[in-house]
Every structure is written in C-alpha cells, then in structure tokens.
Amino acid sequence: MQLLADENIPLLDEYFAGFGSLRRLPGRQISRADLQHTEVLLVRSVTRVDRALLEGTPVRFVGTCTIGTDHLDLDWLASAGIHVASAPGCNARGVVEYVLSCLLTLGERTATDWRRQRIGIVGVGEVGGRLYATLQALGVDCLRCDPLRAERGESGFVSLDQLIAEADVLSLHVPLTSSGAYATRHLLDAGRLAALRPGAWLINSSRGPVVDNAALLACLQQRPDLQVALDVWEHEPEVDPQLAARCALATPHIAGYSLDGKLRGSDMIYRALCQHLQQPASLSLQQLAPDSGHTCLQVAAGSEADWLLARALRWVYDVRDDDARMRAMLGQATEAAQRRSGFDRLRRDYPLRRECAALDLQGELPPAARQLLRAAGFSC
C-alpha cells in the first residue's frame, strides 16, 4: 500500500510506516500527480482535498490530523466513497491556553483585570466548551452563543447580536462554513464589528474568513480602542501587514500548536486508519510520545494566588513570543511571497510547547493558589 503524508505530521514513521510505502511532501505542494499510486492520504489543514485533487486517483482514505475540516470537500468525498477521518478535539486544550494567554496579555496592557471581564464565547464545541468550563472554574462571567446547540434544545445560549452588545471580550470558536442558516464566513462583518462595545477585545483563533479582514482593518482605522488578537487570517499564508500592525496580538495560526495536541492528532488518525483497514491498533501515544519538554516551576513560599496563576500560565505558553516572531518576520519581508513563506516557516519550525497538564508545580502551594491553578488546568 502507498501512503502520502504532509511532512509536518509528527510521528509519521512511528505510526504509519508499518502500513506500506510512506512518502512525505510539504502540505501545500501535494498535487494530483503525486497521488497516482496512493491509497492513503494524510494531511493537516493546508492541503485542499477535493475532486480536483483526487478524481481518478486510487486514494480511498483521507485522514486530517486536525480539528478543522474546511479544507476537505466533505460532500464530494462522500459521493466518491472516499473514507474521511479527522481528529476532533485533538488540540482544543492548546487553543484554550492560547486564549488564556491573550486574556492575560490584553489585561496587563490595558490595566484591566481579565477575570472581571464578561467573555463571550462564539461556538461552544470542543474548544469553546473547554474554554467555557475553564473560565467558569476560574469564576469568570461568560456568555455563550451556539445557535445549532440551542436548536437541539440545549439552554443557556444567547444570540450573536446580544453577545456582541453585552460582552467585553469575544472569542471565536466556530468552524468555517459557507452555506446553511448559520454559515460563519464573514460572521463578523462590518455591521457586527461596528457594534462591538467601546474598548472590546476580539480574539479569533477559529478560521481567518470568519472575520471580514478588510472590514476589520477599516474598523480598526476608526476605532483604536478595540484590542484585537488574530491567530488566523483571511488569505493564509498571506497576512495583510497593515492589519497585523493594528492588531494587539498577531500570530501565524499556532493557537493549537502544542506538542500534545499535534501528537494526539497523529494518534487519532492512526487509530482511524487501523479501523478502516480492520487491523488492531497496536501502537499507543504513551509508547511513542517523547517525554521532552516536561517542565517544572518552583513555587516560592507565600506566593499570592493571582500572581502565581499568571506566572504559571506564562511559563506554559506566552503568546507574546509568537507575536514577536511574527512581527519580526513581517518586518523583514518586503514582498507578499516572503510573507507567505515566512508564515509557513514560523509554523514548520515551531518551538516545543507543552500543555498545562505537563507542568510540574513544585514547592509550597497555598490552598487558594492550588484551587485556582487546578481550575486553570494545571495538575497540582
């Protein structure tokens, strides 16, 4: 059997070489010509998988080691009888930690206690649901908008317009969809951006086109009071440098890039392929995952709970580092092609990042601090 994989999938050899002959390519370069003898295609989010790529090829299994599936033409794949597997929730915790780091940073920069902000979560699935649970445990006031869940009879949701009118912070966690009653392409258009509260914070770590980027730039030119954190961009890997310059935080689609999240993605697709081929799954993440990066934070006696929470969150992940790398890249790139390759390079060479659960907190933890850290997701 022949397999072709995006070279950025971690543990490729460990998980997939046993199935047959495994080739790897940069995800954006995978073309129909590469697939003439390939039965299994393994991708991440940057390969558009549709009729134009697969028709006439022997591909019968497509696995994406990501949460998002907007790069797959699911209708066509189903009509062609091609089996599709994705990795729901694999890196959701990484995205939650990215959002917490944004909140911490924007709070510091605006001299605002982020835990007293009312946070509006748009899209309450794997990511939004975990974010809500974490914020609730931390005592933060939240509003939730998810009309699809509301339609299924679940309670506790508000409309997007109510959320925009009442929330101090908007955090977007919807899939990118272009049709249907709740399509999310340009969900935040010029009208909704204009309705944001004075001084509102907007965090987009879903997909770039969920926010109309041209309208956002025009809005920010009028309203410097808004604090915007963008991890995703409407025309990736292209980034509008003018928009990035006006964002409080600008990162290259790395919100979910924890090592743990990426490895879970590979593991989930390995299991899906085993199931598809009706083979037992003999490998496990525990067996294959490198233990590197397990870090340890020494807690000084008498540390105050809020201070310790901020320190621990920063220790695990500091969005300012990714923002600084992105701005340095944009500062050096004079042409669009350089920005595109710079964006992909930052993602390919991403530093090792572990999730909160992998951090050991050692030392004397006062009970209030322990409670707060556990609420945030630390195992202590």
Ligand SMILES: NC(=O)C1=CN([C@@H]2O[C@H](COP(=O)(O)OP(=O)(O)OC[C@H]3O[C@@H](n4cnc5c(N)ncnc54)[C@H](O)[C@@H]3O)[C@@H](O)[C@H]2O)C=CC1
């Ligand atoms: N920046 C990054 O690194 C990452 C980005 N993502 C993005 O985040 C998205 C969300 O991820 P999950 O929470 O795992 O997906 P999910 O499918 O578990 O949840 C999405 C939720 O959004 C809701 N929804 C759909 N349309 C909506 C609308 N118009 N208004 C409000 N809610 C709506 C759905 O009902 C669902 O509950 C992914 O589709 C992906 O595009 C995911 C992982 C990493």
Ligand SMILES: O=C(O)C(=O)[C@H](O)COP(=O)(O)O
């Ligand atoms: O899981 C998702 O959905 C994501 O957005 C991934 O973090 C994207 O990672 P790449 O596919 O771009 O490596």
